[in-house]
Amino acid sequence: MTQPPTLTDRKALARHRTRARALPGHDDALFLHRLALDDLQERLNEVNKRFTSAAVVTAYPQIFADFPTSAMVPDDDLIALEPGAHDLVVHFMALHWANDPVGQLVQCRRALQPDGLCLVVLPGGRSLQELRACLAEAEAAVTGGLSPRVVPMGEIRDLGGLMQRAGFALPVADSLVQTVEYRSFPALLSDLRAAGETNALAARLRRFTRRAVLAKAADIYSDSYSTPEGRLAATAELVVLTGWAPHESQQQPLRPGSARSRLADALGVPEKPLKDG
Template identity: 60%
Template sequence: MTKPMTDTHALARHRARVHRDALFLHEAALAEVQDRLEMVNKSFTDVAIVTGHPGFWADAFPAARIVADTDTLDLTPGSCDLVLHMMALHWANDPVGQLIQCRRALRPDGLMISVSLGGDTLQELRRALGEAEVAVTGGLSPRIAPLPDLRDLGGLLQRAGLALPVADTAVMTAEYRDIRHLCHDLRAMGETNALTARQRHPTRRAVFDRAQELYAQHFATPAGRLRASYELQVLTGWAPDDSQQKPLRPGSAQQRLADALAATEQPLAD
């Protein structure tokens, strides 16, 4: 049996020491959700939020039901018209399964929105630590969870049975005094290494010293601070309903594209 990617017990310990004032990524995720809800001409009355950070999201949506992001979600089929999966999908051992469970919880024409960390998150840290560890120890250990590319996410929505799928991304940049300052921030937001395959002993100080040198060499700002990227991937999809727009059947167009563009068609060369 394949081991799960995420050690859920370690993840729970990390989340238990979260500092509320360090959750700037959740603030950004909330802004993304609010922007999308403002564009939807519909009100929602039965809202569930799947997250590992209940305090923040309960404050943001006081009337919503907060659901822990366990492997099996505590969601009743057909009970919601809006499900938000917030800042947790990147730790899921079965992300497609999480989306399928969200889909099943929706009534027809219900909306699902997910915000999670994407593949460009901490690319600078990954490069610096990877090169430093290879140089100092001769090996490479798992430190940051593999994160999906945006190209893969539309397929995940379709596999989950969601209609009108949309996947987009927003990249934020933060600046830090040094690499230890960055690691302190990650601990405060509950996003440190919780991989099942992680090393179970402290990393040698020489690795961090070398990583600091590499980070400063390649990713320093003009002011000498370290730049760190955070990518937020936003997924939206709807539970299928007959009232939704559907693509036209191939060959059913009433007007040629060339006529609409006032263009002259050219025959294909042999």
């Protein structure tokens, strides 16, 4: 079987995360992570079930200080969770860096007890759309070519399909979109660096970006995405995936053709046959 190309240089990602934790702005740069955690806690409060053995898969354990867990593990290719040991698994702000996202989700499902819940939160496809566009235009103008700079982030429809492929029951995907404003282009890049989210793609250029590229990108960003107050707008999309480990007590889809009433009767409209072709 042909192996898919490696997306992420995991050693480079680990270096970036280690460097980020040592930066003075690291804690402030995790504001989206805290927003995501608040959203997850609200979702859990709405679930009619008490969880007693939660596990969290994340590179940011410090923000889970007040979250009751029985296991906190990093988002390694092989997740260090015992099969069937948990009734809740949270995969937090890391799936976009996975070389095998379906494999990560399968491991989460295997770590769940029957009827256990998995919650996954990650950046969605609209995240940093402005930065991607500006860097691409700037690099093409300055160097005449393009290189991988921002990790690809899936669209919500595709991400929801990953939960089905991983074997989860009752999968749901939804998103939360936020607009973040920065005082300057360097401030945006600084925030990404402090959060450990700089370029760790395996296919990235192995040299520093030319200053002319960054200067051109800054000019394009300012011209295209400035607010009336002169700040720079950046889109952040948080996608939340929800799925349950299969269990016989869960609602099951009906067998095709087993309906006992017609849709036309339910809608109160006449039924019309489809035309040939």
